[in-house]
Every structure is written in structure tokens, then in C-alpha cells.
Amino acid sequence: MFLPLVSATEAGLRDLFGNRLHSIYLYGSVPRGTAVRGRSDLDVSAVLHDRPTDRDRASVEQLATELDRQTDLVDEVGITLDGAQSLLSPAQRHDGAFHLSCLCTPLWGPDLAEQLPEQHPTVELARGIPSGTAAAFSRLAVALDDPGTARLDHACQRVGRRIARLAFACVLFRWPGWTSDPDALAEVVKAYYPARATELDRSIELGWGRLRNRPPTAPADQQAAIDLLSTAAPWWLAEHLAVTST
Template structure:
């Protein structure tokens, strides 16, 4: 009998392993990571519980001048508008100072929110498995181990149907230029590919953050939609500004994927925001 396929991203017991490490940060990005680590305490002081990297930089796959710096910050209390403004200002300063990054994206939550029951299989999983500790006490110590099962699939991406009306509004409100549409294509492409991957993740039994690998995994189970997701994966890396692409996302691929996700995994529990 052939041995079962051993998928990436899992340990010997079938649990998801944390991706990323400070040791994997490419040399070109170490200075900006160090600057973020050094400046965050000055922004939040004692209210800062912990901070994390995520995305291509701690995975070691970042591209100079193309990749952004992704941060998640946990505060000891609920963030206020002033906190969001402060972290936005920090991101703009880092982006201007370090040409090797193309923007800074920061997620800002309270420690209580990240450890809440509601977020146990969404934000908490994200911290435990996709975030690399940068500062403070690691919240992963308070979290369970995770398997690539249907519950995780539902609570991570089972809300696409609720996003689609907002996407249509964003498309309608975007300036009618290639340059203005390109970031929107990149964002929606990545969201759809990740949703397609988590749709099949419990059957595929593994984890990857590579968009192309995600699309290939999806295509093995939905060959009739495989070409669409492969194209979306490419646009996730090299976006175009084509309005036809955006319309296809909200009128065809997105609605189909939302319906199939609900059929297979159910609907994500609503969040207050």
C-alpha cells in the first residue's frame, strides 16, 4: 500500500506548524524590521502587549522594492482612533525611510480580542500559525494547536458572501485608471485565492502561503475553476488594472466561491466589526 502524501505545513501529528521566523528575514529587510521593533514601544508605551511580523518578510520570500512590511500589534486594551492614527504614521515613516519595502500594513487588536472564543479559529489561529513574534510575550502560548479542518476553514474565510457587496462598492468608488485599479486587483486576487485554498484545505491536509501552490491545490478538486484561480494567483503577485478582471471577481468567481464555501463548510460566525 502506498504511503499517504505528506503535505507541507504540518508536524508529524498533523498539526499546523508556525511559518516564518526572524532567522528567515532576508538581509535586505533586517534594517526595517529592526526599526519597527525599536520604534513600536515609543508609540504605545506600556499599553503594548506584543508585536508580530507576518507575510513574505518572515517567510524569507520578500522581494526588494515589491514587498510590504506586515505587522500585527496586540495592545493591553482596545485600540482607539488615536492608536490607529499613530500606527499609520509609523507605517508611512518606515515606508518613506526604507525603499526596500512597498508600504506597511498593520493589524491592530487588543489582547482580549485575539484570545477571545470568537476569534479562536481566526485571528488567534493567525497569530499562532502565521505570525512571527517580534516583541513582548507570545500569545501563542495561550492558544491550542490547530489542524487544517473544516472548522478552521469556516472561521477563516467563510465570510466571502458578506464581503462581495463591499467589494462592489469599492470598485464603483475607485478612480477609473489602470493605476488606481491595480491595488484592488491585487487585494481581491489574493483574497479569492486564499479562500479557494481554504475551501479545499481539509481535503488537501496541509498548509502553504504561496499563492501559486494554493491555486494548484484548489485546482485538483475543482478543475473547472482551476484556470481562474491560477490567473488570480498571478495577479496576486503581478496585478493588472483591468476592470474586466474586477467585474469577473464580483460577478462570477466570487459568488460561485462564496456559495460553494457555504455549502461545504458553512458560514463564519459574524464579528462585531
């Protein structure tokens, strides 16, 4: 079902970067085979041989927007862009390298994961996975407060997913393991933090409700996302720092 869009995305990236392009990967529900037509996203990671520039990132964003406009197969097309040397660096071992080697499926080009170290559910991995989450929360708070934000439902969805994944990072090395299934993620976290069950359920609903035909488009969803950013987000940031600093 999604093959034409995947092929168009591959062709667009190859045309855009030519010999600079190292490889392309898929992640999320499409390669897992759980995507729902019109509700899921097409998530793509592109890797360049050299370091991406701001102009490169703007071009990728434009390509994703054009692909999204041309299809109703998915709710949104998202493309991340990184440089191969950055992903191979020690600084990215528990962030970008984990994403590529454990969450991505190769689509085109040599698989960079073959050069990356093995990943294990350690406290170091738990510390590195949510890199940039605090800054993302700040950006999302601005977006939710801006009447000009084009897709508030996307902002609500990202709030839910960010909080749920941050919460899971607090327990993955104690569980230990990794899951991308939101229901499994919620059950694992609630076993360690039963008092946070209500806010975690709300985060899951915002983050993945679209796949259950319950997209976060109501005013109450926007308010729930704002409330989670003001209460749950700082609590989980502090808890993550505490449990991964030992």
C-alpha cells in the same frame, strides 16, 4: 536587507503605545525569507494589552504610511492591530488566533501564541479563516469603481489574494493541511475544482504577480479584478458556505 525597516517599525510601535503594547509579530514573505526588494510588503501584527480604539487604528495606519514613505525596500507597509483578550477569546480561535499562532513570527514581547490552542485543518478552521471576506469584497468593489483610489494595483492584488484564500478554505480540511505558497495553493484547489482553474490562475496572477515582476497595474488587470468580484467571488462565497456547513 529588511532589518532597518523592521527595526524602525518596532521602534515606532513601541513609541506609539508604550506600556500598552503587548507584542509585535511579522508575517508574510519577510519572515519566510522569500521577500523581493521593492516588490514585497512588510506585514506586521501588533497586539495591545487592552482593546484598540479607532484612534489607535488611525495612529497605526499613519505610522505605516510614514514608514512606507521613508523606504523603497518594500511596496507597502501594513500593520494590523488587535487586543490580547480578543485573540484569546473562543470567538477568535479560528480567525485571529489562527493567524497569530500559525502565520506569525514573534518580533518583540511575549509570544501570545503560547497561550493559544493548537490548530488543526478542521472544517471549523475552514469556516473561520475567511471571516470578513464578504465585507472585504464589497469594499474592494467600491475602491475599484472609484477614480480617486490612490493605488488600484493594491486593490487588484487584494482581490486576487482574497479569492484564492477563500477557495483554499474550501479544501483545506479535505486536503488536509495549510500552505502560504500561492502556487501550491492553486494546485491543491484545482485538484478539487478543475472547472475553476482559469479564474484561480487569474486570481493568483493578480494576487502575487508583483513578486514575479508583473504587478497588476494595467487597465486589463483592473477589469479582471472587477470581473472576478462579480463572478468568482459570489461563487466561492456560496461554495464555502455549502462545504463548511456540513
